[in-house]
Amino acid sequence: MIQVQNLTKRYASHTAVRDISFEVAKGEIVGFLGPNGAGKSTTMRILASYLPATSGSATIAGYDVFDQSLEARRRIGYMPENVPLYMEMKAREYLTYRAKLKGVRGRQVRKRVDVVTELCNLHDVSSKLIGALSKGYRQRVALADAMVHDPDLLILDEPTIGLDPNQIRQVRDLIRKLGEHHTILLSTHILPEVEMTCSRVMIINKGRIEASDTPEQLLKTIRTAGGVRLEVKAGEGDPANEVLKIDGVRDVNVSNDGDWKILQLRIEANSDVREEIFRLAVDRNWTVRELSRDRATLEDVFVELTQADII
Amino acid sequence: MSTFFILLRREVMGFFQSALGYVVLFFLLLLTGFNFLYSLGIMNGQALEVTLLEVFFNTAIFWIGYILVFPLLTMRSFAEEFKMGTIEPLMTAPVTDLQVVAAKFFGILIFYCIVWIPSFFYFRIFESVTSEQVAVSAGPYIGSYLMLFMMGMFFISVGCLASVLTQNQIVAAVISLFAVLIFFCFGYLLFMTVNITSGLQEMASYVSTVEHMASFSRGLIDTRPMVYYLSGTALMLFLTYTFFQARRWKS
Numbered sequence: 396m397i398q399v400q401n402l403t404k405r406y407a408s409h410t411a412v413r414d415i416s417f418e419v420a421k422g423e424i425v426g427f428l429g430p431n432g433a434g435k436s437t438t439m440r441i442l443a444s445y446l447p448a449t450s451g452s453a454t455i456a457g458y459d460v461f462d463q464s465l466e467a468r469r470r471i472g473y474m475p476e477n478v479p480l481y482m483e484m485k486a487r488e489y490l491t492y493r494a495k496l497k498g499v500r501g502r503q504v505r506k507r508v509d510v511v512t513e514l515c516n517l518h519d520v521s522s523k524l525i526g527a528l529s530k531g532y533r534q535r536v537a538l539a540d541a542m543v544h545d546p547d548l549l550i551l552d553e554p555t556i557g558l559d560p561n562q563i564r565q566v567r568d569l570i571r572k573l574g575e576h577h578t579i580l581l582s583t584h585i586l587p588e589v590e591m592t593c594s595r596v597m598i599i600n601k602g603r604i605e606a607s608d609t610p611e612q613l614l615k616t617i618r619t620a621g622g623v624r625l626e627v628k629a630g631e632g633d634p635a636n637e638v639l640k641i642d643g644v645r646d647v648n649v650s651n652d653g654d655w656k657i658l659q660l661r662i663e664a665n666s667d668v669r670e671e672i673f674r675l676a677v678d679r680n681w682t683v684r685e686l687s688r689d690r691a692t693l694e695d696v697f698v699e700l701t702q703a704d705i706i
Numbered sequence: 707m708s709t710f711f712i713l714l715r716r717e718v719m720g721f722f723q724s725a726l727g728y729v730v731l732f733f734l735l736l737l738t739g740f741n742f743l744y745s746l747g748i749m750n751g752q753a754l755e756v757t758l759l760e761v762f763f764n765t766a767i768f769w770i771g772y773i774l775v776f777p778l779l780t781m782r783s784f785a786e787e788f789k790m791g792t793i794e795p796l797m798t799a800p801v802t803d804l805q806v807v808a809a810k811f812f813g814i815l816i817f818y819c820i821v822w823i824p825s826f827f828y829f830r831i832f833e834s835v836t837s838e839q840v841a842v843s844a845g846p847y848i849g850s851y852l853m854l855f856m857m858g859m860f861f862i863s864v865g866c867l868a869s870v871l872t873q874n875q876i877v878a879a880v881i882s883l884f885a886v887l888i889f890f891c892f893g894y895l896l897f898m899t900v901n902i903t904s905g906l907q908e909m910a911s912y913v914s915t916v917e918h919m920a921s922f923s924r925g926l927i928d929t930r931p932m933v934y935y936l937s938g939t940a941l942m943l944f945l946t947y948t949f950f951q952a953r954r955w956k957s
Contacts, residue, residue: 443798446954468800475798479791483723495712496799540795 396421396548396578397442402451404437404602411437413602414451421547424574426593427582428693430701434602435582436476439552442580443473455548469498472541476552478534482526486517486536489525490543497544511539514569531562538566542573549573551581555588567592586693596693600701613696625658625672626685634658637675643668655684710805717783717813730778731821737771738825759829759841763850763923769890769916772857776886779818780865781879783810784950788873797954807947811866818858826851845925853922856935857915861886863942870949889938890915 397419404412412434419425429435440446442453444464453460458467481489490508499507512521515535520528525536534554541549554570555563563585570579571592583589589596590610597607606613627634634656635647643666648659662668669686676683721727745761748754754761762768787793796806829840829847841847868882869875892913911917918931 440794445794445798465800465802468798471798473795473798475791475794477791479794481720481792482790483720492712492716493795493799496709496801498800537795 396423396456397453397580399438399442399453400451402438402441402453403449404434404441404446405449410602412441412448415599415602415604416451417597417604417607419578419580421578422574423595424570424579424581424593426589426596427580427599428584428586428589428596428697429582429599432601433599433701435599436552438599439473439550439580439582440475443471443550444468445473469544470546470548472544472546472549474537474541474549474551474554476556478530478537480525480533480536480540483524485522485524486528486532487512487521489536490521490539493540494543499544507543507545511543514542515539516565530557531559534558534562534566538569547578549577549579549581551579553582553584555583555585563588586697590693598697598700605700606696610693613693614690622662622689623660623669623672624685624687624689625660625683626652626655627658627676628654628682628684629656629679630681632679632681634679634681637679638672641668641671641675642666643671709801710809713801713805713809714813714816717809718816720813721817726778726782727817730775730817733778734771734775734821735824737767738822738828741765741767741771742825742828757839757841757846758832759846759850760920760923762825762829763854763919764916773883773886773890775818775821776861776865777868777879777883779814780862780869780882781875782869783814783866784869784946785872785875785878788953789875803951804947807866807943807950811863811943811946814862814866815859818862819855822851822854822858841925843925845927846923849922849925849927850919852927853919853931856932857919859939860935860942861889863939863946864889867942867946867949870946870953 397417399418400416402412402415403410415434415438427435427438437446441448442455442460444460444467447461455467456470458470460467484492487508490511491504494504494507512518515538517532517535517539520532525533528536534557538551538554541551551570555566558566567588570581573579574592581593594609595607596610596613598605598613625634625638635649635658638644638658638660639647643663645661645663647661650657650659660668667688669688672686673683675681721730741762744767745758745765748761748765749756749758787796797803826847832838833840864885865878865882868885869878871881872878892910912930913934918928918934921928922931
């Protein structure tokens with residue numbers, strides 16, 4: 396569905412996208428992650444035919460986004476960052492206008508607008524002015540706009556930005572539902588969302604793709620993965636020091652809760668030190684009330700891959 | 707082609723959905739109404755060789771108000787889209803740059819025509835109430851409104867060019883005001899200066915908007931000013947289109 400080869404976008408002052416290549420197959424939901432300024436929006440704008448690339452190529456369903464721009468655009472539903480809309484139009488009126496503009500004809504217009512209004516829960520606000528709507532509703536209007544002409548591919552630039560947790564959940568469910576019949580490329584900062592909806596994740600930093608894999612695979616590859624939490628009553632002993640001696644423990648963070656010591660351990664990836672900790676505790680006669688593992692999250696992956704450049 | 711009409715409809719409706727459209731309508735109705743009264747006043751009790759129609763389209767009130775309308779009509783056409791970011795969803799829909807520029811221009815032109823329709827009725831009502839003739843024949847009517855249309859076309863295209871150059875509506879309004887004034891005064895000022903050669907004076911009269919209106923409102927329909935306005939409009943629109951396209955290539 397999307398084929399990007401050696402795409403570069405240079406501005407006078409900096410290079411936003413450096414020689415990136417990737418593919419998105421039909422039916423995939425791909426998440427595009429990266430710090431601010433990494434090149435996510437720029438890449439999406441190039442794909443949506445809004446900006447021209449400096450070099451390289453990108454095709455949507457086989458249509459080059461530059462040479463066959465109109466055809467490519469017909470197959471994309473694009474939702475820009477910051478949700479620009481005409482404030483003086485009513486929601487339904489706006490969607491009708493956009494449907495017609497995108498090539499929906501005749502009776503299909505009304506039908507499609509009804510479908511997307513239903514899908515994005517816009518019934519209550521369809522006859523209100525967009526300027527009078529809350530941010531959450533405006534974002535849903537923009538999402539409805541992206542879908543109104545039933546495109547095969549949806550490109551969503553930060554679809555949940557600025558929404559409250561309820562609304563995020565709703566949009567996430569909607570994206571998951573849409574993913575059944577559409578190909579989706581979305582960019583976001585909200586990592587748990589990506590873990591939950593995306594079949595593949597691409598991490599982009601400073602214009603380059605640092606990683607591109609399924610969330611599970613990515614979690615396996617990072618070096619510092621999660622940790623172990625231990626709540627222990629050690630009497631006279633110093634559990635922190637003892638625990639540090641275990642192979643695989645990188646460092647320990649101690650806090651106190653009355654008699655109990657709470658140890659937060661950072662461990663090597665792919666190592667499970669819980670058994671050794673248990674034996675140690677038994678050996679030294681400590682009382683353990685919690686021994687659990689913090690799973691590595693995508694956030695750890697993200698931070699590790701992009702941290703070097705963050706001051 | 708149908709995309710163009712969809713865009714066009716949106717542009718015209720946009721005027722009626724925002725305060726600006728009504729402000730301009732109100733202002734122009736006030737102006738033309740007052741001007742009509744003023745023109746009647748001028749003619750009252752004097753034996754003049756000019757008709758009411760001629761006087762109406764040649765008073766200072768007419769010209770001053772007329773010039774002020776164009777920045778108001780055109781300032782938001784492109785500048786607002788750029789500022790609000792709505793240019794992004796617009797240009798990622800399957801529409802061409804040409805369709806967008808054409809729709810904006812014609813949208814404003816259509817609204818401009820709508821604004822001037824009531825003035826026509828002032829004359830008709832006057833005629834039916836007083837049983838006097840406003841103009842000698844149909845010629846002056848056709849001439850006046852034709853010239854209104856042509857000037858409108860040209861100055862709107864100037865305004866569109868000003869709007870496409872900036873994100874700031876006020877800047878666009880100021881640029882278009884000055885541009886329109888320059889075009890307007892170019893012929894007029896030269897004409898008023900006495901110390902220049904007759905050749906220059908003649909040239910000045912060719913480009914003078916005031917001159918054009920004066921002769922057209924008498925019914926003298928000359929193709930030379932028509933060519934001037936049509937070619938001027940074409941040039942301005944071409945520049946607008948070029949600058950519009952150029953925006954996406956900015957680095």
